[in-house]
Amino acid sequence: MRAALIGMPFSGKSAVFQALTGIESGKKEETVGTIKVPDERIDRLSDIYNPKKKTYGEFVLSDFTVPHAKENVISPKVKNMVQKTDLMIFVLRNFESLMTSNAVDPVSEYMKMKEDLIITDFVVIERRLEREQKEKKNPPELNILKKLHSMLENGELPGDSRIPADEAEFIANYNFLSMKKIIVLINQPEGKMDVPEKLRDLLLKDGIEYFCVSAPIEIELAELSPEEQIEFLKDYGLTESAKIRFIKSAYHSLGLISFLTAGADEVRAWPIKNGTTAVLAAGKIHSDIQRGFIRAETIHYHDFIKYGSEAECKKAAAYKLEGKEYIVKDGDIINFRFNV
């Protein structure tokens, strides 16, 4: 999965990026870092299989350096880069900064970014609809484009419920930013976690998840040992690092689960959308496995731990042979049988 941090100048994007990835952003247009998704199931299975390789789920996170004079947060270049991602993280500044004379106002930052996002797509649709007026080709996506056009015109983001997946497919190749998942990260002053009520209401109305971090604290935290981290978090009244809260929020808003593969070569977590069928999950590993799919040999992680081995799972009827249309569950350990 890919995610991008976007926000107004000095909102603390690069500080957040460092807190989440441990990497300091340079002067490059785009700095990329990875966030491994901790998963104790992978640790436990690795203890059992002793594999050559252990692979966690992973987010690839991008941070951008953009000229500050720009009117729009989403310049054409940023748009191109963001289009490659699955998730946008809006970073809002809720701390006093010496670097800008602008007041602390996360509500207007949010509204401005939402507006920029909407305008970016709106102009594309306007142009497309104008062309259609001349050409009268009546392409299959026309009605969905019109639907999105009217939402954007009203200053609304579509969200999943208003343009469901089967409709979204028709306009997938436009790669609209307004169709992407957004989570909001409110960059707070040290030790404060209260969110302006107006912002909370707006985000609730737009169906957008948010979480708070104080980037400098999180950078400090990330440099400590796991034991020290627990104490440090306690001092600030926190239970989890920003990294963990980010991962949870991202998985939740993208609707992600993980299936697992386990063997002597590799123990690995594969993030997929909840609701994915076995045959499509197979395609995440390799297109050959999807094409030649026969069966998915499936044991749920909890059963595997409970019974201790594949043989014992078979005796307990916890080993199942699932077909193409089986909906994969979080924690399924799968071995795909296939034919090429």
Ligand SMILES: Nc1nc2c(ncn2[C@@H]2O[C@H](COP(=O)(O)OP(=O)(O)OP(=O)(O)O)[C@@H](O)[C@H]2O)c(=O)[nH]1
């Ligand atoms: N007090 C406080 N300072 C912060 C926080 N987050 C970032 N800063 C500081 O704010 C300044 C700007 O942070 P950056 O992370 O560079 O902001 P940015 O959004 O990447 O800025 P540009 O890339 O220049 O647009 C830095 O001096 C940070 O140390 C925060 O949560 N609290």
Ligand SMILES: [Mg+2]
């Ligand atoms: Mg920066």
